Amino acid sequence: MERQKRLMLACPPTNINELLEGMGVPPFVPxxxxxxxxxxxxxxxxxxxxNQRAAASRAPQTCLVLCMACALAEQHKRGGGVVGHLGGGNGRPRLPG
Ligand SMILES: [Zn+2]
Structure with missing residues (x-):
């Protein structure tokens, strides 16, 4: 499948909280x-x-797993469009230690 038509799965990089520091958004907790x-x-x-993992394993040829930065760049290349959100975000936090 053409890259342009693949579903982008935008994932937070492990240094997401450093990138977002000072932007007034709550920290990301995997x-x-x-x-x-x-x-x-x-x-x-x-x-x-x-949900992203499920999508990627169901149809690996139609998905692009990207970090947030690359997803934004890809979105820009495509001339906009929406990065889909697959829901979730209410799981049990992974706590340090
Ligand atoms: Zn990337």
């Missing part, structure tokens, strides 16, 4: 259901959520 994977473009480590 849940126990998130796992680490890599952005296909820049190979950054990203947290992939359970």
């Amino acid at each position: 849940t126990v259901d998130h796992t680490l994977t890599q952005c296909v473009d820049c190979r950054a480590d990203v947290w992939i959520g359970p």
Whole structure:
């Protein structure tokens, strides 16, 4: 499938909270259901959520797992469009230690 037509799965990179520091948004806390994977473009480590992982494993040829930064760049290249949100975000937080 053409890259342009693939579903973008925008995942927060592991340094998301450093990137967002001072922007007034709540910190991102991965849940126990998130796992680490890599952005296909820049190979950054990203947290992939359970719904995104399910989409990616159901149809690997139609998905693009990207970090937020690469997803924005890809979106720009496509001339806009919406980065889909697959819901979730209410899982049990993965606490340090
Ligand atoms: Zn990336």
